[in-house]
Amino acid sequence: MPLPDANTPFPDAPEPRLDAAGDVAAYVAALLASKRLGNQVVCHRVFPAAQAAYADPVRPFSRPVAAMLAGRGISRLYTHQAAAVDLARAGRHVAVATPTASGKTMTYLLPVLEEIAQNPDSRAIFLYPLKALAQDQLKAINELTAALPASSRPTAAIFDGDTTPHFRRKIRDNPPQILITNPEMLHLSLLPGHEAWSTVFAGLTHVVVDEMHTYRGVMGSHMAHVFRRLLRVCARFGARPAFVFSSATIGNPGELAASLTGLPVETVTASGAPTGSRHFLFINPEQSPSTTAVMLLAAALKRGLRTIVYTQSRRMTELISLWISERAGPYASRVSAYRSGFLPEERRAIEASMASGELLGVVSTSALELGIDIGGLDLCVLCGYPGSVMSAWQRGGRVGRALRESAVALIAGEDALDQYFMRHPADFFERPPESAVINPDNPVIAAKHLECAAAELPLTVGEPLITPPAMAREVARLEGKGLLLRDREGTRVFAARKRPHRDVNLRGSGGQFTIETTSGAVIGQIDEQRAYRETHPGAVYIHRGVSYMVESLDIAERRVRVAPGKVDYHTRARGQKMTEILEVSGEKTVHGVPVFLGRLKVTETVTGYERRANRGGQLLSIVPLDLPPMVFETEGLWWVIPKDVQDELDRRLFHFMGAIHAMEHAMIGILPLLVLTDRNDLGGISIPLHPQVGRACVFIYDGAPGGVGLSRMAFAKAEEALSRTLATVAGCPCETGCPSCVHSPKCGSGNRPIDKVACRFLLELLVSGKMPEKGDCRPECNEQQHTNNQKPGSGPALIKQAPPERYGVLDVETRRSAAEVGGWGNAYKMGISVAVLYDSSLDDFLVYRQEELPALYEALAQCNLVVGFNINRFDYKVLAGASPFDHHTLPTLDILEKVHARLGYRLSLDGLAKATLGARKSASGLEALAWWKEGRMDEIITYCKQDVAVTRDLYIFGRDNGYLLFSNKAGKTVRLPVEWA
Structure with a gap:
């Protein structure tokens, strides 16, 4: 289907009024009236504007803070601001989880400023996951305190990767009262150099953690250790700072904050901020989601609506930007792509252009989901369901600031969750936000941070950090490898290396690969696991609208070399997987079906790749590859298919492998309803006869080495996972299977074999409980950890060696x-x-x-x-x-x-x-x-x-x-x- 140009706001819709520029209501009316798109809108809900709710703090602010607020024209606080401020002023740890643009900055800035006014020696660390957020915060502090006399204004400075060496030295030698930084600088500079930052750590009263909901999964598991290391260093200087967390609306803000720090945390979740009216539209397109997104963006540009389009992948971000530039006529230069992988200076330039109004539209991955200041927006287009209710509301919250009317359009893809909500839109609006999970016990991550902690301050037997059995095992294992060294008395543990911090990537459990052109220019980075699948030799890689062909993947040097090349196809990796059960940590039955949780060893091998046409997705060819396997340990759960069930499917001549393969895909597709994750964070393997179990098994596992807690939460909700998987397969109107039910976009075998009918019969039989498993399905694990029964703090298990005869x-x-x-x-x-x-x-x-x-x-x-x-x-x-x-x-x-x-x-x-x-x-x-x-x-x-x-x-x-x-x-x-x- 041809894409519209910018002169056709909506095909067949009435022309807009001449004075309709920036009118969201007129835009939505034109969309609903469009003959091409109107009937594809399956749900239109309008959320009315809400009035503000105010409250006063328990104790009046000190004179400097009260004068500062008065100078900004702020007479009262919203209810959630007042509640959070009271807790923070009392030295409590608090997590504030309210919608985007609800004024969360005041919840931590006011108590910090008051503390500084009363005690100039006090210090605060403000932590932001992105550099752009730090720039916005410094601007907000300066604006808020501008009315104060220069002599009493608190000092604030940014200390991050963009800070020059000269200013880094100045900041370290004379630290500001508010140090604005990011996780990497805290990890790489402040903690290992704590002696040089003694003024900060000795006077630290508050640690502000913005965008807490981003600290989940792999990064959250890393940050749990960074915060524990921070608390160790603070204790060394006699400080006990209060944490103030700021988060988008998630299901478990207090639990997540407590898991991150190991501290008791109180929560504030009821917002008192006012909101403008908002349209929310669900669109189930007859054409592709990307085509529909281009149509909506073109129409918004024509009306002068400032628009953000969110996509699910880097590739789609680049493709939509490319297509809109070809179709948008005079507006082509006023739209830009934005994603991770761009160089920092590229991202800063795009942010500034959006904030100034020079750009009218931006097409972004989740990189712009956070509260980076890009000015007020009118329209948010979600090209595909973001994977969680929380992300959908967070992205939608980027529009309609300053109480303006706004609209959010969710364009469904073929994915199971997309289609689920198109059939059940009320479930989306009624569903509470998901809970975030982390796994501080991830052995891969814990080992790296234990080494860092020991390099900062020696670990002492009996201290809380290494008392838990999982941590004691890792200490013993690291001692066995010579990375940790115990003193003569065996009571203190030192790091063998002075700076192990450089080997830790907080945003991934693997290493980073650098992507460079044949001329040597660096155009981006990609993590190790994605590198095998997306930047293998022959892959098509798109950066800022330019197509590149991958010439080589140098695994030893962690380098990808690419060359410009325009092609009319894209690539998709194919591969095979094997799994070995190492340890069982949980087991139960659901309707007579055994379900286990445990530690797995997964071996993934990319065996080749498909070339598929950009238009229509037709398979053009399959190219074999010879890459080394990726082997990692992780957490996973597995469903054991009862023998009688398998025999029944065989008796009815169903394709059994096609049935369990479809079950695997459907369950992975539906699990993000239950766990705050993306299906790409999960892996799966279906095996008709697993040698350790002696039965057919369907495995679902965390895609990150070591696991991040996703499988653990899915195991806890196993019964709901099974019933919802059946509902998804049975409710999809397709006959033989499609991406909305049992097909996976990342299946290494090209979704073969898949048998939807057999899968539905299998799931109905499992849910009925008519054929429970009668035998013992507990696997025989092939690995026994001799440190499992290690006494905490006793060091590595020492094996008594008999002397040789001579x-x-x-x-x-x-x-x-x-x-x-x-x-x-x-x-x-x-x-x-x-x-x-x-x-x-x-x-x-x-x-x-x-x-x-x-x-x-x-x-x-x-x-x-x-x-x-x-x-x-x-x-x-x-x-x-x-x-x-x-x-x-x-x-x-x-x-x-x-x-x-x-x-x-x-x-x-x-x-x-x-x-x-x-x-x-x-x-x-x-x-x-x-x-x-x-x-x-x-x-x-x-x-x-x-x-x-x-x-x-x-x-x-x-x-x-x-x-x-x-x-x-x-x-x-x-x-x-x-x-x-």
Whole structure:
């Protein structure tokens, strides 16, 4: 269907009045009257304007704050503002969750300003997830305090990635009373450098967290640890700040805030702010949602309505921007795309152009869902259901500020939830907002932050951060890897690295890939999991309306190289998945159907990609790929299909794999009704016979490594999930399956096999409970964590190692130095002055000269284990150069290799001996070389024996205790876990 141009506001609709520019009601009337689009509007609801409700705080404001409000013409507060201010002034932790544009800024700004007026030494940290929000906040503070005398105005400054090094130093040396920053700077700069920020942390009275609802899933799980680390540092300086959270309307603001901080939080959710009237329209288009969005945007441009169009993907954002630029005539330059992946300077320019009115329209992903100031808007077009009621209201709340009339148009896609609400619009308006979930126990995320916390301040046995069993297990695991190091007494734990913070990406559980053109210009970034699916070789990548072809995906360098190329198709990855059940953490039955919750290992392999035509979506070709698999552990739930149910479907000649595959897709599609997530955050696998279970299984799992709590909440609502999945499949009018019920847009097998009829029969049979599972379906887990029963704070589990029947400890002294033979690589030329072997069966030191090496080799061959320090890289090579010798057959333990493998760097024998044994080497290798030239063999032998004795005692200590001791770079004596196997 051809797209309209800007001269056709709505096809076949009456022409607008000449004075109708900016008239939302006229725009909606024209839409409803349109012959092409009017009958596609399945619901039109008008929310009338609401009057403000006011209240006074319990205690009057101090004179400076009262004068400041009076100067701004503010005589009273809205009810929710007054309630939140009272709690914050009392030092309580509070979460304010009210609609967009309800004046939440005052709920935290007023108590902070009052605290500063009363105590100039007090400090506050304002945390924003986006830099643009920080700029808006600084502007708001300056405007609000402009009426105060310059001498009494609070100081405020932004400290983020855009702050120049010069101003960073100035801010750090003389911190403002209000420090405006973002999660990354708190994590990367303030916390690891807390000694330099002592003025801030010692005087910290308030921590303001804006847009709290964005701290869910992966990022929320990260932030739960960042806030706990913040509280540890504050306690170090004797501060106990009050948290003030500001959030869009979500179902569990208090619970989320408490999960983020581990603190009790009170909530304020009833808004007293006034609102303008708002039209809400549901449109179920006959053409594609994007085509309809272009028509609505073109009509809005003609009327001068300031419009934002939200899309579900970067690609669709770029495509709609491209199409509107081709069709909008004189308005083409007044519309822009906006999404994550744009460079910061590009995003700032677009925001400024929208705020000034230079741009009339913007097409955005969720990147503009937050409260970035882009001026007053009239119309919000949702191109596809955003995935949650909360996001729909949050995005719709961007329009109609300043009590102006506004409109929100939800254009349905083919997705199951889109079509569900088109059939049940009342459910959307009556449905409460979803609850946000995080998972602080995610082992992948927790491990990274425990290392960061230990680098900031040593972890102490018994402190709350590492007391929970899950955290104790991670501490033990990190000690086992040498990333955390326990002190000699075993009571404090240090980080092995000084700044592990740089390896932590707060907005993802994996790494970031850089996207650059063949000329070397960086045009964006993409996370690791999406990189495999969206930027594989041959993929089409669109950036700011320009199509690029992916030439290479360099996984080792985390780099994607692209070249401009205009094509008439898009690409979609294909792949296959496998899952292994590692641990069961929950189980129950729903209508006789076993449902389990647990830890899974998922292996995903992208095997190829489809080329599909941009117009119509026709499959053009399938191109194979050879990419390495992505393997990660996560949380998931799985439905076990009772054997009698499977037998019944087989008896009726239904396609059983098609039935469970369709069930998997339909359930993933409907779960965002129950959990605050996007279907893209979930994965699924359907298996007709899982080897660990012995039954057919349908798996649904968190797409993020480690899991973020989505599966856990879905497991708690398993019965509702099953019934709603059946309702979705049964209620869809299609015959054989479609994206509104059992097809998935991201299915790696191209939605094959899928059997909707069989799926409906399967679900009806499961819900009926007529054929419950009679056998034991608890899986046999293939992995047992030996740290599961770890006593909190006891360190890594130490495995008692039995000594070998006979072992030897070897050291060799040479005749020539490395300099004399041309470098360490020529160790075979150094010659032997003496070799000493401690033989455990004799409990004696045996001395061999160069001419006696055959006897040494014979003695080594009798040992069950040969121990040395750098023996593989040095001693064996020296021996082989002096007399033919094949050391590869000897069972050898090289202590230095074990230390290096654990720490990533080498330690000296003398340093280990001093810290572990209180012993020292008696001399040095250079002295032994000088003695050889002087013929002082007795001194060489004594020195070599001492080295052997030290090496032997280190081996025995590590064998019996499971660790050695060394002095780290901070001068602390710490444990190095060892296992001599």
